[in-house]
Amino acid sequence: xxxxxxxxxxxxxxxxxxxxxxxxxxxxxxxxxxxxxxxxxxxxxxxxxxxxxxxxxxxxxxxxxxxxxxxxxxxxxxxxxxxxxxxxxxxxxxxxxxxxxxxxxxxxxxxxxxxxxxxxxxxxxxxxxxxxxxxxxxxxxxxxxxxxxxxxxxxxxxxxxxxxxxxxxxxxxxxxxxxxxxxxxxxxxxxxxxxxxxxxxxxxxxxxxxxxxxxxxxxxxxxxxxxxxxxxxxxxxxxxxxxxxxxxxxxxxxxxxxxxxxxxxxxxxxxxxxxxxxxxxxxxxxxxxxxxxxxxxxxxxxxxxxxxxxxxxxxxxxxxxxxxxxxxxxxxxxxxxxxxxxxxxxxxxxxxxxxxxxxxxxxxxxxxxxxxxxxxxxxxxxxxxxxxxx
Numbered sequence: 001x002x003x004x005x006x007x008x009x010x011x012x013x014x015x016x017x018x019x020x021x022x023x024x025x026x027x028x029x030x031x032x033x034x035x036x037x038x039x040x041x042x043x044x045x046x047x048x049x050x051x052x053x054x055x056x057x058x059x060x061x062x063x064x065x066x067x068x069x070x071x072x073x074x075x076x077x078x079x080x081x082x083x084x085x086x087x088x089x090x091x092x093x094x095x096x097x098x099x100x101x102x103x104x105x106x107x108x109x110x111x112x113x114x115x116x117x118x119x120x121x122x123x124x125x126x127x128x129x130x131x132x133x134x135x136x137x138x139x140x141x142x143x144x145x146x147x148x149x150x151x152x153x154x155x156x157x158x159x160x161x162x163x164x165x166x167x168x169x170x171x172x173x174x175x176x177x178x179x180x181x182x183x184x185x186x187x188x189x190x191x192x193x194x195x196x197x198x199x200x201x202x203x204x205x206x207x208x209x210x211x212x213x214x215x216x217x218x219x220x221x222x223x224x225x226x227x228x229x230x231x232x233x234x235x236x237x238x239x240x241x242x243x244x245x246x247x248x249x250x251x252x253x254x255x256x257x258x259x260x261x262x263x264x265x266x267x268x269x270x271x272x273x274x275x276x277x278x279x280x281x282x283x284x285x286x287x288x289x290x291x292x293x294x295x296x297x298x299x300x301x302x303x304x305x306x307x308x309x310x311x312x313x314x315x316x317x318x319x320x321x322x323x324x325x326x327x328x329x330x331x332x333x334x335x336x337x338x339x340x341x342x343x344x345x346x347x348x349x350x351x352x353x354x355x356x357x358x359x360x361x362x363x364x365x366x367x368x369x370x371x372x373x374x375x376x377x378x379x380x381x382x383x384x385x386x387x388x389x390x
Contacts, residue, residue: 001217002049003231006096008213011190016182017197018175018209022098031072034097035065043098044071048090049236051131051214052082058092061100068097086255093235101209106199107166108132109180111148111187120148122184124162128199154184168202175208176200183210190228191221240284240303247299249288256281257384259310259342261300263288263322271316274373280381283310288322297330298337305340312343312384314376319350326352328359335365343368343383347376 009019021038024047025031035042042065046058053059058080062068072095081089106128114121124144127135135142144165146158159177168176179200187195194216201211222229234242244251250265258280262268265287272282284307288300304313317327327348335344347370348356360367368383370376 001219001222001229001232002236003215003217003228004047004049004094004096004233004236005045005213006047006094007231008195008215009210011215012183012186012197012210012213015186015189017179017186018207019213020098020101020209020211022096025072025095025097026076026093028069028072028076031076031095031097032065032069035062035068038097038099040064040068041100042068043096043100044068044075045096045098046075046078046080046092047094047096048080048085048092049233050080050082050084050090052084053080056080056082056085056089058082072097090236101201101211102204103199103201103211104204105202106211107168107176107202108135108196108198109183109200110194110196110198111184111192112194114147117147119150120184120187122146122148122154122158122162122180124166124180126166128201130198132196132198148184148188153188154181156181169206172202172206172208175206176202179208179210190215190225191218192216193218240306244286244300244303247296247303249286249296249300249303251287251300251303252285253307254282254284255309256283257309257311258380259283259286259304259307259313261286261288261304261313261315261317263317263327267316267318271314271373271377274377275314275381278374278377278381280377280384283307295330297327298334301331301334302338305338305342310342312345312380314380315344315346315348316373316376317346317348317350319348319353319356323351324348324353324356325359328356332359332363332365335363335367340366342366343380345370345376345380345383347371347373 006024013019023034025034042062044060046053060071062071078092079089080092108125108128110123125142127142144162159180163173163176196214197210199211201209238253260271260282262271268287275282343366345368
């Protein structure tokens, strides 16, 4: 689960990471009042779940409260397009009004899970303010790493090593090290999957601040953090993904034309791969899970075809706990109820597969039975290219 910058900074501040003074604003009047409270000279920052806001016009400096109000009036309600939002962009519905600071240097701090080690890795770089992917590609030697042992977070000697490695002045090493350890503690405590401060700044008077902050939370651990679950902003999420989460379905919208419904994450990945291999492009990742019932199948299918970019559907199921006849019943019921106008290719194997095929065939609906994954992928790509929605 993603959260906004101002929410991430509030969490980090509780752990002792220095952050600029700031207030969230939902209206122009609130933005102007916040700017006056902070001394007039402020940064107006659009709050959306995407990076690259500055390049898209979503971060601007105001010299006084009146200018902050004028900027906020233009920014609230605008469609902000960045490299992470895609061409559709995001509508700005809230702003962070923040004090300006005398920046001397911009650094980078971040924590991610290294799946090879099975441990979190703390990354730091003197190349702050840049996308870390660009730094990794152009100057990988500027990225420093320290592995965090489970249960120990970032140790003081590791923090000092990173601080000196980034060229932090001796007088600021203590402040930078404390901030890094606080970031690591927060990452560990809240079950984050990503924590990033870019830029992490040194000011002209030797202080350190998290000028920006990004935190992603592990969905699987949110049951332990009811307070953090309340930070979820449904306006920033795809409506189909929100609807899928209500029914316990794993759904991610993509930009292709072939809807995929599969049980099991591994099979879902393989299905998307084979669709691409056959010359098509998946419109989604949809894993109904191994134990889905007929009602979940109906909801999954309804969500799948609600995407108007879907020209054909590929149902690829291996029946184990989820029997093939249960799947077939759910899909047929949903297709009838929703008056589906796209061709559907079904490949199923496993428990009660013959009974499932009989249900599909006897429905009289626009289904095509595939004999295997490759056969199914080739058929659905041909149908998507040749027919699509009627």
